[in-house]
Amino acid sequence: MTVPTRTLVTGATGVVGSAVIRALRAAGHPTHTVSRGSNDGTDHHVWHMGAEEPPAALRGPWDAIVHCVADTRFNLPDTEAEDANILPLRAALSLAGPDTHFVHLSSSFVTGLEGDITSPSRDAYRNSYEWSKAAAERLVHAERDNADIVRFPIVMGARADGNLDRYSGFFWLPAAMCNGAVPALVAEEKGLMDVISTDDIAAHVTQLLNSGAPSGHRLSILGRGDAAQRVTDFFDTILKALNDWRAENGVAPLDPLPYVTPEQWNRFYLPFSEQYLDRVQLLKVTAFRAYQGYLSVTHPFDVTVRVPETRDVLYWSVRRWAETHESSARRVPRPWRA
Template identity: 70%
Template sequence: MRSPARILVTGATGAVGSAVQRALDAAGYETYGVSRRGGTGERQYAWRIGREAVPDALRGPWTAAVHCAADTRWNLPTERAAEANIAPLRALLSAVGPETHFIHLSSSYVTGLEGTFASPSPDAYRNSYEWSKAAAERLLRSERESADIVRFPIVIGARSDGRLDRYSGFFWLPSALCSGAVPALVGDEKALLDMVSTDDVADHIVRTVAGGPPPGHRLSVLGRGDLAQRVDEVFDTILDSLNSWRAEAGVARLDHLPFVTPDQWNRFYLPFAEQYLDRAQLQRVTAFRAYQGYLSVTEPFAVTDRVADTAPVLHDSIRRWAETHSASARRVPRPWGA
């Protein structure tokens, strides 16, 4: 490894990228973070990768590049998902050069509905985000002879206190529970909902950088695997965390919502109820459909790096969400009715 080691981290203001850059800084590396708007810390730069030329301060050589940047929205048209998650990877590969240890952060859900990332068809995936991340992995493997690919499932906060720099994605759930956005939990209550802490990802990246580039394509899959919490256990943890915070804030407890299988919901309940729902309720249940597949995964991920128990981390992460989004966390759900 060259000295000094210069590390480029993309998506450095996101939940994962920010944790990765802090961990690399703490390990003694000279890290440079980039994001679309740039950050406020030292060596933080704005760069819209693939749309703008490389800023002078970010020209190589680089010891390693850690590509954390991604648009995780699940409802983008495939063209926009490609612009968000495939085009920047292609541009970054050209910018950093073949001598750079390239570390690409991906998703455990990249194997879609067929258990493989090989299919180019959007129909093989739950949504355009999964499709674009699978295409990104195929691009990386075709463009570089050596690279690390790191997959992980749902990301929650730091192990010490549940902290996240940005709350998005999964944190629609506590918000929905507090607002009454959904009348039932649509999924398989015995399915597995795997999670990792930002620390789990960041620590793995530090070890990966320290170990140097692999001789070929090296895949790491982080998670709990068959030890992941079941969906009903996840909801219990979330509800316990929210209700402990709400009790301290003098707000009424949240009740458990009933579980309904996707088949029951889509074939029976929703067609009957749609005619009675107002516009806002229809928008909520339509948006909620995107999450049904993630609450119905019964086969565990084949992890290569099993992380420690995440149930306590989830509890702390939900409390931190409530503290930082207190107006949302204080809401009293309105019952659904015709």
């Protein structure tokens, strides 16, 4: 086994990419980084991957490439999801030689509605994010004889304090709980919510590079699997984190939101909403619908690497979000009225 001496990490300013870079450098890997924007770090390169040719300094050979670029928004049009999640991968693959250890970071949700990545049909996936990430995995298989593919669920912050370089994606939820954007939690109470710390992802990628490239395609699925938090415990943890922070800052506590099953919501409450809620309320309710499928997963992921307990990771990540988004965390929800 030879430890890579020249490693490239894409998506350097992203939540996962930044954590991976810190871990690799701490482990002694000389690491070059790429993002679309400037970065104060050394050996950083600005490159709009997939939209322009790579800078001369990035042309290989590379001992290892860790591809972290991803746009996790669910609501992108298919063409924009392709531009965000497939074209940058093609660009990264173009820099890899036959001896490059290629590591592609994917998503546990990549298997969509049918449980695998084989279908190119958009209807086999909940949204354009899943569809484009599945296409990305198929591309890695088609273009590389050997590669590591790493899947992971919802990303939380560092285990020590919940810190993230950027709070996006999932963190619409604590914001919505504080500002009253949703009147109820549309979820299966027995559903599973699997999350992971950036530390877990970064440590696993470091371990992969230290162990050397696989002989074929090696799939790692990180998470808690059947030990993941139940939906009720998950939301209780979020509420406790918010209310602990609010109590310390002199803000009234939030009340628990009622649970409504997706069937109840879509058959009864949503038709009522469409008739009687105002335009702003209806926009909020409609936007929330995109997350129903993720709050109703009752079958656990078949993980290959079970990470340690994540309840505290969720708690401290939400606390840290409140500290860094104080104006949002202080909001007092307004009652929903028709």
